[in-house]
Amino acid sequence: MTAEIVPIDRAPARRWKSEVPKEHRASLDTRLRWLWNQRFGTVQTVYMESTDLLDKTAATLILQAIMARDLRSIQQLFQRLEGGASQDEELVEDGTMRI
Numbered sequence: 001m002t003a004e005i006v007p008i009d010r011a012p013a014r015r016w017k018s019e020v021p022k023e024h025r026a027s028l029d030t031r032l033r034w035l036w037n038q039r040f041g042t043v044q045t046v047y048m049e050s051t052d053l054l055d056k057t058a059a060t061l062i063l064q065a066i067m068a069r070d071l072r073s074i075q076q077l078f079q080r081l082e083g084g085a086s087q088d089e090e091l092v093e094d095g096t097m098r099i
Contacts, residue, residue, distance in 0.1 A: 014041070016039070016041045016042045016044070016045035017038070017042050017045065017046065018045050018046060018049040018050055019046060019049075019050050019051075019052065019055060020034055020035065020046060020050070020052070020055045020058070021034070025052075025054070025055075028054050028057060028058055028080075029080055029081075031054055031055060031057075031058035032058045032061060032062070032077070032080055032081060033081060035058050035059060035062055036062065036077075036081060040066075043059050043062050043063060044059075044063070046058075046059040047059035047060060047063055061073065061076070061077055061080075062077065065077045
């Protein structure tokens with residue numbers, strides 16, 4: 001087995017995505033969900049380079065929660081990712097829950 005050593009100056013540069021893809025731009029929550037599943041470099045690049053205000057807002061929420069280690073920001077982020085609380089009556093009507 002031979003291993004080729006690539007000098008750092010010739011190594012391929014990593015390109016981060018700078019925008020949330022169009023299919024994930026339905027709402028702020030869909031942008032958050034997409035960014036949550038990306039690498040940290042992508043979140044930072046979207047924050048710095050995107051021209052879309054909601055892209056920047058979603059990236060800011062994630063960066064604030066991670067970088068500041070702010071429990072309220074983390075709680076808000078998880079609530080948005082998981083969805084809001086549902087009333088028991090709504091779940092019964094949907095058929096999700098039985099009495």
